[in-house]
Amino acid sequence: MPGLIDQQHDTFLRLFAEHEPAVRTFVRSLLPSRSDASEVMQEVAVVLWQKFAEFDASRDFRKWAFGVAHYEVLTYLRDQARDRHVFDDALVNRLADAAAAAEPRHDAQRDALEACLEKLPPAQRELVLCAYAKGTRIDGLAVQRGQTPMSLYKVLHRIRQALLECVQRQLAVEGPQ
Amino acid sequence: MKSHWHETIQRYVDGQSSAEEAAALLKGLNEDAELRALYLDYMNLDMALGAMADEAAVGENGSNRVTSLHEARVGSPPHYGRWTAAAAAALAVLVVFAMLPRGPKPLRTGHDVAAAITSAQVAIARLAFDTTSALPAWMSPTASLLEPPRVPE
Numbered sequence: 001m002p003g004l005i006d007q008q009h010d011t012f013l014r015l016f017a018e019h020e021p022a023v024r025t026f027v028r029s030l031l032p033s034r035s036d037a038s039e040v041m042q043e044v045a046v047v048l049w050q051k052f053a054e055f056d057a058s059r060d061f062r063k064w065a066f067g068v069a070h071y072e073v074l075t076y077l078r079d080q081a082r083d084r085h086v087f088d089d090a091l092v093n094r095l096a097d098a099a100a101a102a103e104p105r106h107d108a109q110r111d112a113l114e115a116c117l118e119k120l121p122p123a124q125r126e127l128v129l130c131a132y133a134k135g136t137r138i139d140g141l142a143v144q145r146g147q148t149p150m151s152l153y154k155v156l157h158r159i160r161q162a163l164l165e166c167v168q169r170q171l172a173v174e175g176p177q
Numbered sequence: 178m179k180s181h182w183h184e185t186i187q188r189y190v191d192g193q194s195s196a197e198e199a200a201a202l203l204k205g206l207n208e209d210a211e212l213r214a215l216y217l218d219y220m221n222l223d224m225a226l227g228a229m230a231d232e233a234a235v236g237e238n239g240s241n242r243v244t245s246l247h248e249a250r251v252g253s254p255p256h257y258g259r260w261t262a263a264a265a266a267a268l269a270v271l272v273v274f275a276m277l278p279r280g281p282k283p284l285r286t287g288h289d290v291a292a293a294i295t296s297a298q299v300a301i302a303r304l305a306f307d308t309t310s311a312l313p314a315w316m317s318p319t320a321s322l323l324e325p326p327r328v329p330e
Contacts, residue, residue: 087206091203091206102217110225113226129229131230132229133230133233153188156187156191157183161187163222
């Protein structure tokens with residue numbers, strides 16, 4: 001049945017491309033570090049493809065993908081249980097429920113962020129984007145700027161808090177999501 | 178909502194928390210729905226800033242990165258970058274899965290998938306050096322070279 005398989009393959013590509021950013025954000029929400037999230041996301045992509053034949057096309061792909069991602073996060077965290085400062089199962093479950101419910105708000109926040117970034121003073125905008133650029137090390141960036149890493153973190157915290165408050169204000173003006 | 182949670186959450190996200198701070202945050206997250214919402218908003222912001230930095234920085238070298246980032250942001254019309262990144266991400270996904278084997282059992286082993294993803298990452302890396310497209314982190318040139326996909330047993 002090569003035709004059916006090709007159709008399944010193409011359907012998966014379309015659905016995964018559409019929902020990958022939301023699934024990635026969901027995974028990131030449940031894990032304390034970006035590198036953990038990246039590692040789990042690779043696993044999630046593989047499992048989604050492996051299980052796609054079992055997916056009921058009448059269901060919501062994103063919800064299904066969130067369920068798979070939730071399970072993969074729990075498995076990953078159990079493997080990391082030697083670190084007592086990671087989330088336990090109960091907290092992951094609470095965060096997963098909250099993250100799924102917050103998805104429309106988070107979509108709107110991501111849309112609003114671009115305008116809020118433009119409102120930042122140029123030096124702050126450059127700094128935060130530079131800090132988030134792949135390969136940037138905060139300690140190296142601090143040395144370049146003649147700061148201690150601790151003082152640079154504090155600057156970044158103030159910028160992020162300002163950005164978050166900006167997007168929250170903007171959404172409050174636009175109305176409930 | 179106590180204002181100190183903003184700082185506590187960000188220190189945790191940055192891996193800067195002391196043991197006491199981390200324990201207090203985990204306890205608070207378990208007990209307080211409002212704190213969970215704030216934490217998730219910061220995580221969403223963290224992801225979005227990472228994506229924006231990636232799209233601004235791809236194709237730039239380290240020596241002029243800050244200037245280039247500024248130019249990339251200021252010189253782009255609204256939403257241009259996001260659509261470029263979305264298109265590049267979709268393309269990258271299509272490349273990866275188009276390389277996966279087809280058949281009655283689409284994947285024989287996790288090694289097939291990992292190999293396909295790794296190959297696709299290399300292919301995408303070559304494309305990325307010739308374009309200004311941003312790529313998802315797991316498909317980035319760095320990921321392909323430094324962090325091969327884990328293989329499920």
